[in-house]
Amino acid sequence: MLHRGQPGLGENDDMVAQSKARHMESMALNSVFDHFRQQIDDSNDRRERLIKTSRDVTNISKKAIFLLHRIILEDTDDDRGLRAAKKGRAKLAEVYPLFRSMRAELVGERFWQHQRQVSPGLQEFIEALSFAHYLEHNTLISFSETQTALCDEDGPFFPLTVSDYLLGLSDLTGELMRFAISNISRRGGRTTANEVCTFVRNCKADFELFTPQVRDLGKKQAVTGSSLEKIEAAAYAVMLRGSEFDLPPEILEDLVQQTTTRFSTGERDPDNPLY
Amino acid sequence: MDAANIDVLNSLLEKDSNVGEKIREQVKELDKKVRLIVGILGKIHSTPLNSMQPLVATVDPVLLSCHEHIAAIANAIPPDQYWRWKDMWSNDIRSLVFAVALMEYFKTRSLISLEKSAELLGIQDEWKDRIILPVEDYLLGLINMVNELSRFAVNAVTLGDFEEPMRISTFVKDIFSGFTMLNLKNDLLRRKFDTLKYDLKKIEEVVYDVSLRKLVPTDKV
Numbered sequence: 001m002l003h004r005g006q007p008g009l010g011e012n013d014d015m016v017a018q019s020k021a022r023h024m025e026s027m028a029l030n031s032v033f034d035h036f037r038q039q040i041d042d043s044n045d046r047r048e049r050l051i052k053t054s055r056d057v058t059n060i061s062k063k064a065i066f067l068l069h070r071i072i073l074e075d076t077d078d079d080r081g082l083r084a085a086k087k088g089r090a091k092l093a094e095v096y097p098l099f100r101s102m103r104a105e106l107v108g109e110r111f112w113q114h115q116r117q118v119s120p121g122l123q124e125f126i127e128a129l130s131f132a133h134y135l136e137h138n139t140l141i142s143f144s145e146t147q148t149a150l151c152d153e154d155g156p157f158f159p160l161t162v163s164d165y166l167l168g169l170s171d172l173t174g175e176l177m178r179f180a181i182s183n184i185s186r187r188g189g190r191t192t193a194n195e196v197c198t199f200v201r202n203c204k205a206d207f208e209l210f211t212p213q214v215r216d217l218g219k220k221q222a223v224t225g226s227s228l229e230k231i232e233a234a235a236y237a238v239m240l241r242g243s244e245f246d247l248p249p250e251i252l253e254d255l256v257q258q259t260t261t262r263f264s265t266g267e268r269d270p271d272n273p274l275y
Numbered sequence: 276m277d278a279a280n281i282d283v284l285n286s287l288l289e290k291d292s293n294v295g296e297k298i299r300e301q302v303k304e305l306d307k308k309v310r311l312i313v314g315i316l317g318k319i320h321s322t323p324l325n326s327m328q329p330l331v332a333t334v335d336p337v338l339l340s341c342h343e344h345i346a347a348i349a350n351a352i353p354p355d356q357y358w359r360w361k362d363m364w365s366n367d368i369r370s371l372v373f374a375v376a377l378m379e380y381f382k383t384r385s386l387i388s389l390e391k392s393a394e395l396l397g398i399q400d401e402w403k404d405r406i407i408l409p410v411e412d413y414l415l416g417l418i419n420m421v422n423e424l425s426r427f428a429v430n431a432v433t434l435g436d437f438e439e440p441m442r443i444s445t446f447v448k449d450i451f452s453g454f455t456m457l458n459l460k461n462d463l464l465r466r467k468f469d470t471l472k473y474d475l476k477k478i479e480e481v482v483y484d485v486s487l488r489k490l491v492p493t494d495k496v
Contacts, residue, residue, distance in 0.1 A: 025385060025449065029452075030452070030456065032389075033453035036414070037456050037458060040458065040459070041458055108404065109355045109356075112357065112358035112359040115359070140276050142277070142280040142283075143280055143284060143287075144280075162288055162291075165284075166284070213288045
């Protein structure tokens, strides 16, 4: 083999054999690359399928969130939180067939190979799930409760990462802000707003512990911070007017409405027309 | 958030950061060795072909000493989590593929297979749930090699070797035609693949220059 590297040693027979060998080599090479193509195509196709499914999961989860907002703002005297949670979970159940279809794609090492495609939908799902949970229990859904929600009779659909859990919860604070502010002009709305305010403040403090280890959580903390400020500003406005003037509740509510309108014309979140 | 939940999260995160720490230690050492190997192989451009084997042989012990780090990385990765951590060292893996592919070229004038690359890197088959040589990294290593060979074609001529560019030309054309069989999406592999045509052009120019001046026997072109 080595002598080929040195000029002048090529005998004629050797040359013919060499060119034959070359031909064989390029044929073999083509079949190897053929195999690579299949492998690359398989993984790209799987990736595309997961992106689509994840998008569908996001879609259903967003609808569930709208539904929760709608029910909780209805004018009824029953336990709206419980009813909203039930209806919301029923809507979210539409996600399960999608999760089941993802399970087959995410067996073994493939979960981590495609984790980035799974995350967006999953985080939106966790946001919706945690919102329903909050409306029913007034608490933050725990990691293990979230894990349980990501299972069926055959076990978990795929592993739940701390990062998806925390990033999903971080988005919950935005929904709570919307809930608190749109609810504030209603009967009992001010108490709710104050509760939500304390809750979000605690969330922000808790999440802060994890920001060094969870990528992107820092950015979301900033958003949580501004949601918190919006609730605080609304609560402040209510408090101030309420204490300085002995106004009838209707006028008070008008004042609050003005504050909230000003907020909603400020930074608009294009993903959330509700806001 | 209640304390129990915080504990659960903290213990999970701590496990992850321990894994990351262990891998980081190994990657740091691996990185040094890979740089050493790439440095040695940089000398091919000033080495005549008859001294190439001794030069290439000096890489072997360093390459072997990389095995312990790769084994330690495999050991640190929890089952099925290869893809989660691979970004920490995939640059080193690509450089190592580059090295073994280039060495194989000088030894046998043929393209190293993915399986043989994995073997030379010390990646064992029974670790496949923790560490593998993915097709992408192997292909990126090959592209590095082609980039290097296009420079080598020029420098071989400088050293008075007029036949080497011919051999490189056939070899690289085969690889290029292999790459054209792939459906690449817009990612790193695609961008790197796009550089291959410039290498091909550069090599063709050398072949052209050399044959025009009748510096090689015509039957070799």
